Amino acid sequence: MEDEFEFGFTEDPKFSVERYEEMIRNHDQYFFDAQAFENIIDYYIEKNDPARALQVAEYAANQHPFAAIFLIKQAQLLAITNRTTAAFAALDKAAMLEASDADIYIIRGNMFESMERYTEALENYEKALDLAEETDEILLHIAYVYQNMGDYETSITYLKLCLQQNMENQDALYELAFCYDVLDNQEESVQFYQAYIDNEPYSYAAWYNLGNAFTKLGLFEKAIDAYDYAILIKDSFASAYFNKGNALVNLEKYAEAIDVYRHTFEYEQPNADTYCAIGECYEKLEQMDDARAFYKKSVKMDPKLADAWFGIGVTLDFEERYFEALHFYRKALDLDLSNADYWFAIADAEYKLGHMKEAEDAYEKVVELNPLDVDAWLDYSSIMYEDQRLESAIEIISEAIKNNPEAAELYYRMVAYLFAKGEYNEALNYLELALGTDPEKHYILFDYLPQLQENKIILDIINRYSK
Structure with missing residues (x-):
């Protein structure tokens, strides 16, 4: 007969884990009380070892057959490892033992949500709302479901309820900004975050989202003020520095923007987007060597960042190195074939090199992708005019006017x-x-x-x- 020892909740959690591992090594049968088992399961979950945690949960359920908690833990771990049928079965057993445990319905709701069975997910979350003491995370999940259903208005309602329960729920704050963004309702977003800040003036996330809403409304000075408050509250907030840099770029304050972008390097590893943004500022300041150096850093870090390849091309084009510029424009185009700006740059470079047929083909692509680009229509027709193809030039401008009836330049041409x-x-x-x-x-x-x-x-x- 195997020896049986008992370990209780007074033990240090680490001690419980050591005893459990000793038991497995020795093929013994120790008895642990419910709290000790919970500690052991949580230890393995924190160690990102769901297989071992599940093994403990099953062992615990055998020792404590009337404790719903271990069936709930089992279901959670089975869901993580995509064993959905077994997870549902474990939850059904748990519900027979402890039907009033909110976690049963939360986990079930999570699974239905991941299966895109949204009605059933909502039914379970609503049940959990009635049973749980703290409901902000459940309300957040309901908001996610409505987002997945494309109902952003209702999602906003639940996100606001979530924040009423817990003003510091950062996820809800960011999701709310996302919903207002999708609905293109920045004015209401501004009103919400301003009212929120009146109650929570030290919420860096609220100031940050307010800055983003002002940016989308084109109110860049106000956006910068909001980002400054976010940075004042949390000086290591790299995203706030980055977005403040973008706002300064929109105000054409390129030298200031470079300084702000560089601040992000103090708080997070440099990334390709920031290098590219700095490169663009130097480009606007016509410091092409510096611009090219940062664009090169950007593509070295992320070879798939089309804008950085394009930026290298722009710096070369500025120096009238059109043949070299074309090489980099084409690298950008390979990554984003439907980018009208890239086609326009190629058309212009081909024209400057005297490659009229290639320029013509590229301009045709520009106006196909962006028929509202008046300059492209003018340049495209100009090639025809220079080639003494007056009929074609007139046809092109006629088509341009159809697409841009308010553009006086087209009529004069x-x-x-x-x-x-x-x-x-x-x-x-x-x-x-x-x-x-x-x-x-x-x-x-x-x-x-x-x-x-x-x-x-x-x-x-x-x-x-x-x-």
């Missing part, structure tokens, strides 16, 4: 092309349209065809609109 083709009446019709859209921009016509400054009919029409 059409006037120039029609005059060049000798279609004077049609040209004058478009001149009227151009002047009706924006009379101040009539200089565009003379930039393209200076000789028209001597044309009395045109000058009379312009003077009529200018007055």
Whole structure:
């Protein structure tokens, strides 16, 4: 007959674990009280050893067959290891022993949620709400379910309830910002976080989310103030420094932005995005060697960051090294084929190298991807005009006007092309349209065809609109 020893909850948890491991080594049968078993299970969970924790939970359930806690622990661990059927069975047994334990319904809700059976998940979470003492995490889970169902309004309702239960629930604060973002309702987001801060002025997460909401509204000065408060409360808050840097970039304060971005390195490992952002600031300051150095650091850290490859290209383009620039533009394009900006840069570089066919193909791609890019339409038509393909130039501008009926530049360019083709009446019709859209921009016509400054009919029409 095996020896049987008893270990109770007065023991140090580490001692319980050592005794349990000794028992397994010796193939013995020791008796542990419920608290000791819980300590041992929690120890293995913390050590990220769910298999060993499950083994203990099963052993505990055999020694304490009427203790629902071990069936609940079993279910939790079975769910983690994707043994869903066995997890549900363990929960059913636990419910027969202790139907009022909220954890049964929370774990069941988690499993239904991961199976995308949202109605059943909600039913279980609602049951748990009635039984649990602390409900903020359950309310958070209900909010997640509604997000997964695409119902962000209801999710917001539950997130606010969660924060009423626990003002310091950081996850709820961030999720709320996400929901307002999806609904594109930054004004309400600002109102919520301002009211929240009135009650919790030292919540760095609330200040940070307020800063993000101001950023999305284009209120960059206010955003910077909010980020500053977040940093004041938590000076190691790297994300707040990074987003403050972005806000400074939007205000074209590039040198300040570089300093702020560099602050993030004091509190977290440098990353590719921050190197790329610093590179872009140096690029805007036209310090191309520094810009290129940071873009290179960025791609070394993350070779899949298309913007950094593109940035290297921009610095070379600035130095009129168009052939080299093309190489890097294409590397960026390989990573993001539908990026109209990359195609535009390629088109421009090909044009500067005299590769007209390649430039034409690239411009065609730009306007296909972004038909609202007026500059791309103008440049695309310009290639045709230079190649004396007036018909094509006119067709391109005509298509551009369909997509951008408010862009006066397109009408003035059409006037120039029609005059060049000798279609004077049609040209004058478009001149009227151009002047009706924006009379101040009539200089565009003379930039393209200076000789028209001597044309009395045109000058009379312009003077009529200018007055």
